[in-house]
């Protein structure tokens with residue numbers, strides 16, 4: 001579980017991202033963080049162990065407005081729940097990534113990076129992906145190409161979102177094993193693990209399929225399927241309200257909780273299951 005929110009807009013999105021994290025708190029997490037690209041192209045981040053509320057206080061003390069950003073709640077699998085290991089992870093103060101899930105072959109990727117002289121700041125599986133993407137954008141690839149190339153080298157389960165401060169019009173997202181949804185605005189677009197995170201800004205969503213990669217800009221979005229082919233996914237208008245703790249078809253909340261247990265367990269394990277087994281690192 002845990003959560004991802006991303007945005008590319010004209011207005012400042014820091015508070016939108018933070019509100020998104022608050023709305024994902026139900027998913028459980030041990031730390032939270034946010035990275036923003038400001039209007040002069042500077043990339044900054046704040047991370048905190050514990051609640052989104054302490055991230056929010058830190059952001060109040062050190063405001064980071066900007067039209068491009070990512071935010072994350074982490075449930076640690078690789079490396080203790082510390083600030084150093086909290087997301088977003090950076091590569092070369094240029095690329096930022098947030099990730100839910102587990103990269104199963106991270107140890108061999110990490111060894112290759114260390115052999116190439118890359119300095120790693122964290123113990124996470126996620127940081128290696130930031131460096132793979134950085135080396136591709138550094139060689140001149142678009143962020144989309146760089147992410148697609150990096151994904152080919154990954155085994156495991158993930159939802160992820162990536163920004164590059166030198167390509168400040170783009171957020172790239174990908175899903176395999178964890179959910180990811182696009183939120184459609186006017187001249188602005190969003191990504192999140194759950195549509196509920198984005199209800200304050202839109203009710204129009206596109207749900208990504210397994211293996212999809214998406215390139216979001218202010219003007220629109222392009223989706224590519226697992227084979228790299230352009231894909232069309234339907235736009236869905238949500239009927240959920242902004243304060244969507246609804247009883248739905250149940251008579252009362254306890255009945256709803258009882259009937260939602262299978263779904264709650266499935267949601268908890270998503271991102272912790274590879275093709276053949278539950279990933280032990282998830283526990």
Ligand code: GLU
Pocket residue numbers: 001002003073074075076077078079085099100101102103124125126271
């Ligand atoms: N495996 C990553 C980590 O340990 C992501 C965990 C998550 O799903 O939040 O940092």
